[in-house]
Amino acid sequence: MQKLLFGESSEVISSGRAATAQAPGGTGALRVGGDLLKKFYPGAKVWISSPTWANHKGVFSTAGFELAEYEYYNDETKDVDFSGMTARLKTIPAGDIVLLHACCHNPSGVDLSNEQWEKIADISKEKGWIGFLDFAYQGFGESVDADRYSVEQFAAAGGDFFIASSFSKNFGLYNERTGALTIVSPTAEQSAVAMSHLKSTIRVIYSNPPAHGGLVAATILSSPELYAQWLEELGTMRDRIKAMRSALVDGLVKRGVEGDFSYITRQRGMFSFSGLSSEVVDWLREHKSIYVVGGGRINLAGLTSENIDYVCDGIAEALSKQ
Numbered sequence: 001m002q003k004l005l006f007g008e009s010s011e012v013i014s015s016g017r018a019a020t021a022q023a024p025g026g027t028g029a030l031r032v033g034g035d036l037l038k039k040f041y042p043g044a045k046v047w048i049s050s051p052t053w054a055n056h057k058g059v060f061s062t063a064g065f066e067l068a069e070y071e072y073y074n075d076e077t078k079d080v081d082f083s084g085m086t087a088r089l090k091t092i093p094a095g096d097i098v099l100l101h102a103c104c105h106n107p108s109g110v111d112l113s114n115e116q117w118e119k120i121a122d123i124s125k126e127k128g129w130i131g132f133l134d135f136a137y138q139g140f141g142e143s144v145d146a147d148r149y150s151v152e153q154f155a156a157a158g159g160d161f162f163i164a165s166s167f168s169k170n171f172g173l174y175n176e177r178t179g180a181l182t183i184v185s186p187t188a189e190q191s192a193v194a195m196s197h198l199k200s201t202i203r204v205i206y207s208n209p210p211a212h213g214g215l216v217a218a219t220i221l222s223s224p225e226l227y228a229q230w231l232e233e234l235g236t237m238r239d240r241i242k243a244m245r246s247a248l249v250d251g252l253v254k255r256g257v258e259g260d261f262s263y264i265t266r267q268r269g270m271f272s273f274s275g276l277s278s279e280v281v282d283w284l285r286e287h288k289s290i291y292v293v294g295g296g297r298i299n300l301a302g303l304t305s306e307n308i309d310y311v312c313d314g315i316a317e318a319l320s321k322q
Contacts, residue, residue, distance in 0.1 A: 004138070019182065022214050023180055024178075025174075026136045073110060086119060102163070107271050124161070139238065176213025178213030241269075244301075244303040271297055276292060
């Protein structure tokens, strides 16, 4: 598990700085981390990106935290508002928690570049806030290795940070509730203390996680043959989603839809901020039975070669009525 997160030759693993415990899915990992952090940082705020996955708010507010937002997505440029984001992160005090999407930002699909991740990790080290990386889509961006760049930068910074990882999507184990919480500490001695507190926190929440999904994942990760097969299959799914992004953009262009939709092909992961208005989203649902989240988020994994023309036709018709 830790080799998947940090890489085969990671210093974090060899030095014993990481404590990992299985959790019931990525959501369970987030909640365990939230409860543990609340115990030791009762006055801290949790900072979430604008926008973010809707359940982030529920998980951390239920854990008792006050929430605040940092700038992330610029609706005009269809890209990261990096200047706004870094300006905000520099104002966050030591001991606060900053929740970051490690890759494949949900819901926007817009990710930070490697250089930007380096800057974010530097700010975290300088200001002393605690990074909490939500790593739900490893392998859906560019590759299993490339998608961990955010984790590697926080590890190199040398401070405390948390990682909530999920096997729901990349292992197809959604209904098995298989995930993990990893706490990285500056030293092995501090990591041992963190593991002790992690165990006691888990004990009073769910005691033990489901076994079956964890055993499936462990079997694959411990077998070179199965691991290679998994990487190949994951790559096939990643490439299919990228192909659907291109097909959606090409389909809209062929139908003469006005506007530049090329930003959709630059996004990564399962989701895309399509730029569709709430009126268009409502029309598609009511007249075409095409379901898009109210903010215009499209699940690209739901597109296939069989339905892509129908979806493009529907979007083109809806936009022509605006």
